[in-house]
Amino acid sequence: MRKIDKRGKPDNFTFRIYTQEEYNKKIREGRDIMKKYPYFICFVPILSEEDIIGVSKIISNKLVSGIPFGGLEDYIYEEVPAVYIKESILGFELVIQGYGGKEGYILEIRSYLRNSELHDAKEITVDITNYIASLLEGTEKIKILYEEISGKDYIDISE
Secondary structure, X not given: OOOEXXXXXXXXXXXXXXXXXXXXXXXXXXXXXXXXXXXXXXXXXXXXXXXXXXXXXXXXXXXXXXXXXXXXXXXXXXXXXXXEOOOOEOOEEEEEEEEEOOOEXXXXXXXXXXXXXOOOEEEEEXXXXXXXXXXXXXXXXXXXXXXXXXXXXXXXXXX
């Protein structure tokens, strides 16, 4: 059963699964069924006295059961220090970048590039910054800079 919004219309967040018969009817009538593909993004600002390797270990233990970050020597952001997890996790790419100190770090999570090659689908951006921040809340040795992300919804979906 499809969820409805406050006005009684189907919400935009519930996926509709068509039967083969319904799908064939829509095609015969000339109505497109546009595929939608979520592109996830997350930018969590973090302060810590730890260096980037220490922060990556803390975040790794909290979010991905200790899968190690690496690649500091790869200079993926040229002059900005950055570490990343080399393989995608559930279709996500994880990067921590920044100089630390007063400038802090940014935890970036986004859809893995190989997953965004769908040309027959409309991309929908799903910002999960506050969701990820809530998962990290209370973690020792890091502080989430909520004042920098306070204007965002818990999960923001935009087309």
